[in-house]
Amino acid sequence: MAPYGTPENSQTAVVMVPLPAQGHLNQLLHLSRLLAAANLSVYYIGAATHVRQARLRVHGWNDSGTAAAAARIHFQEFETAPFQTPPPNPNSSNKFPDQLIPAITAAMSLRDPITAFVGRLSADFRRVVVIFDSLMSYVVQDLDSVSNAEAYCFRSVSAFTAYAIYWERRGMPAVAPGAEILREIPGSDGCFSPEFLEYTKHQQGAKKIFCADIYNSCNEIEGFFLDLLEKEKSTGADKVWPLGPFNPVSKLEPAGSACLEWLDRQEPDSVIFVSFGSTTSMSDEQIREIAAGLERSRQKFLWVLRDADKGDIFTGDVRKPDLPQGFEERTKKQGMIVRDWAPQLKILGHLSTGGFMSHCGWNSSIESISMGVPIVAWPMHSDQPRNAVLLTKVLRVGLEVRDWSSRDDIVGSDTVENVVMKLMACEEGNKIRKRARELGIKVRESTIVGGTSRTKMDAFIAHITR
Incomplete structure (x- = not known):
């Protein structure tokens, strides 16, 4: 500006x-x-x-x-x-x-x-x-x-x-x-x-x-x-x-962390960024299902796996969620796990990022919109379910993981695999990505x-x- x-x-x-x-x-x-x-x-x-x-x-x-x-x-x-x-x-x-x-x-x-x-x-x-x-x-x-x-x-x-x-x-x-x-x-x-x-x-x-x-x-x-x-x-x-x-x-300098260096080595629009914000804490069972779904999708992924914030992020211990045994070794050519705070804006602005699996908090949503990246919507609480409707049904720049009425159920690995494939490897996903890219251009020009x-x-x- x-x-x-x-x-x-x-x-x-x-x-x-x-x-x-x-x-x-x-x-x-x-x-x-x-x-x-x-x-x-x-x-x-x-x-x-x-x-x-x-x-x-x-x-x-x-x-x-x-x-x-x-x-x-x-x-x-x-x-x-x-x-x-x-x-x-x-x-x-x-x-x-x-x-x-x-x-x-x-x-x-x-x-x-x-x-x-x-x-x-x-x-x-x-x-x-x-x-x-x-x-x-x-x-x-x-x-x-x-x-x-x-x-x-x-x-x-x-x-x-x-x-x-x-x-x-x-x-x-x-x-x-x-x-x-x-x-x-x-x-x-x-x-x-x-x-x-x-x-x-x-x-x-x-x-x-x-x-x-x-x-x-x-x-x-x-x-x-x-x-x-x-x-x-x-x-x-x-x-x-x-x-x-x-x-x-504006274009951000894509440097400064290992995950950005990893993105530099990937093809354009080939990576789905997975991050559920600073207030989401997932059960071990749900994490295992996400891991299995990502692995079976065979799509490149960058997964920020960290626990939700406490009231004071600088005190006490932080839970380190467990992944299935051998997952990181098996997927080391397919994806990357980030357990610390990630530079989300730079990730979303990177040419290799082709999708964003998100909780749909408004902060993340508008960052994704402004960078022209489509969303796999997985709302957790607060304003997120309504934001998901805006993204998927009004703006049509995303896909729903599940209906909000099923929020208490574990999302299975099959569902994760299918929605990732739909966005990243199907014609429907290409159309959504095109709309997201066009909207991103309009927002940046504004x-x-x-x-x-x-x-x-x-x-x-x-x-x-x-």
């Missing part, structure tokens, strides 16, 4: 308030980079462990323009209430990552420190813009006490998912023309745990002081549903700002000068620096 912004922008400060979970931390850190490129001073805040986590894992920031922007991002660490860091439970009947609840709940103690911090900034800047995760509404509800502060709510999900939830809460009335797909979307059953729903009550009960919604999306992906959200004022806000994709979309996403970003910056 070409540099933009004016010296006058230095009169506005931006404060980012992310939820302390990887998919949320990462999206707002990428947005911080974009706003810092406009000569804005950005303050990214949170508990020390979560600020460290976000900085350690960010990738795609390897160009000179990004380096200059990064210098304008200030990381502000606060102490939160102490919290426990239980390990994830791979055998839980509900896949929601309840092990993160203590850390997320502890972040509610940031309410007074954040209000005080914004108050101090307000003395040095003409305007302080606070962009907060919708799941952190509780901690920013006192910002109306700062006269020159204004708040914007970041919705970490797709507009499609946000509208589906809004429609469901209204009792599923008659759908707008063009939105008939809503009738095929799975409900919220199995998406969340009781503990998380209890946490959300605090957020929903907080004072609503924000003036607009922000989405990590763009018109090329889901303009129809973005328009519906704004037209129907689904959250009470008058304005919707689609500023995505937040992640870098970020250049004159593109719809870039135009929205320029307008947003002009608005907050007015």
Whole structure:
């Protein structure tokens, strides 16, 4: 992205308030980079462990323009209430990552420190813009006490998912023309745990002081549903700002790790990337079935096999999932196992990557869309089942592994083998890959000068620096 912004922008400060979970931390850190490129001073805040986590894992920031922007991002660490860091439970009947609840709940103690911090900034800047995760509404509800502060709510999900939830809460009335797909979307059953729903009550009960919604999306992906959200004022806000994709979309330098070097030796579009994000913990039985299915498919694979995050990723032991005996030796020419944090953006942007077996978290989904890579959709919890419908039935850039109604069943190796073969070695997969590639081009073009996403970003910056 070409540099933009004016010296006058230095009169506005931006404060980012992310939820302390990887998919949320990462999206707002990428947005911080974009706003810092406009000569804005950005303050990214949170508990020390979560600020460290976000900085350690960010990738795609390897160009000179990004380096200059990064210098304008200030990381502000606060102490939160102490919290426990239980390990994830791979055998839980509900896949929601309840092990993160203590850390997320502890972040509610940031309410007074954040209000005080914004108050101090307000003395040095003409305007302080606070962009907060919708799941952190509780901690920013006192910002109306700062006269020159204004708040914007970041919705970490797709507009499609946000509208589906809004429609469901209204009792599923008659759908707008063009939105008939809503009738095929799975409900919220199995998406969340009781503990998380209890946490959300605090957020929903907080004072609503924000003036607009922000989405990590763009018109090329889901303009129809973005328009519906704004037209129907689904959250009470008058304005919707689609500023995505937040992640870098330019060609990334494919270097720096063994898995990228391995990809360099493979044929174009020949590898399926298998990764279920930072909140999925699979049972040993399910891992064995995936291994058998990948092996029998005879397709090249790059499999990130690691356990889900804890509330503090820097403490305690980490479970190392077991593979079938001899699997890695038998498949050493076919695939590669990665057990550490992987450079996902670079993998998705690599010419050898032809598919992505994913949990369909929005962070991963929009990265895959922007890189033009089709998805094998295997949702686990939260917004993921609805994102899977967007990917497979609306955008038609993916295939489903199974229906959400069968979420409690082990996915057998035959199913894994068949869906991998369908995407990677069949004509149907070639058509899906073509659509994904074309959509990726449109999304990337939207970020250049004159593109719809870039135009929205320029307008947003002009608005907050007015």
